[in-house]
Amino acid sequence: MRYVRGWLGAAAAALLALGFAGAARADDPAFVALSAGYFDTIDTDHDAFEGRIEYRHDKKFWIFKPFAGLMGTSDTTIHAFAGVLVDIYFGRRWVLTPSFAPGYYYEGDGKDIGGPIEFRSQIELSYRFDDRSRLGLSFNHISNAGIYDRNPGTETVAITYAIPLGRGK
Template identity: 50%
Template sequence: MGVQMKTQDLQINQFMLKNLSMGFCDRILGVWCAPILVGSILVAFIIFSFNPALSQEKKGDPSFVAVGAGSFDFNRKKDDGLELRIEYRSGQKFMDTIFKPFGAVGYSPNDHTFFGGGLLVDMFFGRRYVLTPSFGPHIYSGGNSKLDLGHKLQFRSQLEFSYRLDDRARLGVAVSHYSNAGLGSKNPGTESLIVYYNHPLKLK
């Protein structure tokens, strides 16, 4: 009886470890994880383009330096590990639109580095909460036998949800997707889960 119970416990533990090791998005959304993330960002851009009142810049919001840390390749876990980021997020609108430019550097010690930029839009829900979709091209360097993203040019799609502090700083969490959009012979893509602190550079 004791041996049987130990065997059952071992099987249960193996089952739990196997499921915990599966990608978070894969377990919930399956192969649709990345398309749903990218699609959500595109839909958000479209909706708020036609409803600019929701993207009105709150009084006092400046440019930001954003620092982030989190999990690289957290979904499929082919080469999961730490990812660090630093970004500059301009407070100035791009060509008098609702969009703002940003520049970003991302680095994973697993030999993945990203340099790039793009456009973002801040969508305010009340005074405290901000949803920030962003999109932009990045130059990719690195790759290994576990994960090679297939091309030097990658496109980062990201959705970030932040809490706005009294001094205009923000604390947020973001899910992002890197993809070469089919430019390479292979396009495995990868997802990152990042916690951000957005430090205001100046007050208006």
């Protein structure tokens, strides 16, 4: 488990460093992203269906774009979050999007991952269509970074469809 978490963080940092030249293009609009996935994919002791909606802003602050979202599972777990993302382009069609977001986590009947303050790190690879919509696959990790005594974390694999709002700049 620690190996997966460490690998995900190192990969995201390396891709960010390598991708500065291909960071967020100014012509992309804001997006509403809808995701469906499999919650707790590695431990599977509380696996469930996950649905997620995000608003991804078109404004950039240096290389970062703000975003906010709400995730819910079939076990009534909820995670509301807001953070930053970076779009790294590989040509015109492929977009790699690492993101980080702190948030409020409500366990419901799902997995206890330590407490209400949790952090989500995610990496998503998407195909960008002519209308700027995107279809992608993401992997994320949610944990509390050790601020509570209990920190098992959880992972999700999801498919995401990002719908552009407007035509961009």
